[in-house]
Amino acid sequence: MTESLKGISGSMFAGKTELLLKEISRAEYGGKQVQVFKPAIDDRWGTISSIKSHSNGVHEAIVIQNSVDILDNLDPKTQLVAIEEIQFFDPEIVDVVQALLEADIRVVFAGLSQDFRGEPFGSMPELLSLCDEIEKPTAICTENIDGIPCGQPATKTQRIVNGQPANYNDPIVLIGAEQEYQARCVKHHKVPGKPNPKLKAHSK
Ligand SMILES: [Zn+2]
The missing domain is CATH 3.40.50.300 (P-loop containing nucleotide triphosphate hydrolases)
Structure with missing residues (x-):
């Protein structure tokens, strides 16, 4: 069993x-x-x-x-x-x-x-x-839009380094102060340097 x-x-x-x-x-x-x-x-x-x-x-x-x-x-x-x-x-x-x-x-x-x-x-x-x-469970998106939080359900973790969204190539593991991470909805999750999904066209 x-x-x-x-x-x-x-x-x-x-x-x-x-x-x-x-x-x-x-x-x-x-x-x-x-x-x-x-x-x-x-x-x-x-x-x-x-x-x-x-x-x-x-x-x-x-x-x-x-x-x-x-x-x-x-x-x-x-x-x-x-x-x-x-x-x-x-x-x-x-x-x-x-x-x-x-x-x-x-x-x-x-x-x-x-x-x-x-x-x-x-x-x-x-x-x-x-x-x-x-x-x-989801969090709440904290992205500020004209001083008001977005408030949508957040499924993404936004990493902030020096006040800016972390680059795709930054190391994954950096556990530290809470202010380095924020909850974000899909729309407001930003990852500069992230490669676009490579969608292969159907070949016949
Ligand atoms: Zn949002």
Whole structure:
């Protein structure tokens, strides 16, 4: 028997951690044993071993370097494994998740579906394809139009460097101050230097 897999996927500021914390609370209210893991790279909130949402929810978490460390740190009594910022893990995370499910452990993860370029992030495409359930919260576009925020649902993460949209060729991973990233709708997501999609004409 295998357990179910749930993914929470969206841009930054979409409330992914809040939803992950809700899953954890529900399981714990139901008497389930829960373990929470997050990659060492997620240092937005310092190096303390917990996960926090923007609305101040908090839960203890085990900070690990590699995805296999989840199996090494697994408590035999655990019934739910929650994984935060899963897009930062190495590709073996897919096998690790499947091993947990086969061991009859439910897995819920939260992750950024796309990087700042609007391209798939890490193992998210493969992980999402394995999910029994996917929740896709959106943020609110904060692009200013004549001093008023756009306000449309945001599915993209805009990276800002020195007050300007980051270039396509800038490195993907730069975790830091909140002001370096903003939620944007599709219309207001800007990636200078991004190649146009190459659509091949139908050849006969
Ligand atoms: Zn917008």
